[in-house]
Amino acid sequence: xxxxxxxxxxxxxxxxxxxxxxxxxxxxxxxxxxxxxxxxxxxxxxxxxxxxxxxxxxxxxxxxxxxxxxxxxxxxxxxxxxxxx
Numbered sequence: 001x002x003x004x005x006x007x008x009x010x011x012x013x014x015x016x017x018x019x020x021x022x023x024x025x026x027x028x029x030x031x032x033x034x035x036x037x038x039x040x041x042x043x044x045x046x047x048x049x050x051x052x053x054x055x056x057x058x059x060x061x062x063x064x065x066x067x068x069x070x071x072x073x074x075x076x077x078x079x080x081x082x083x084x085x
Contacts, residue, residue, distance in 0.1 A: 037072045
């Protein structure tokens, strides 16, 4: 079944600023959310109601998903570094 994926504007801006190879890999992952948002290396973040994290190399995609509406909301993408969370 198809899921509706909503991507925040800040995520699109971030994808435009990072290297093209990394942006393409992350964009392909966002496309995968349409078929199965819970595939891959994901965990539910503790202390958050419905926020999940998916690991793609050194990047992290933070998102919420709503099964009743079949919707995925992508809030943020961050590069994991020595001082990232």
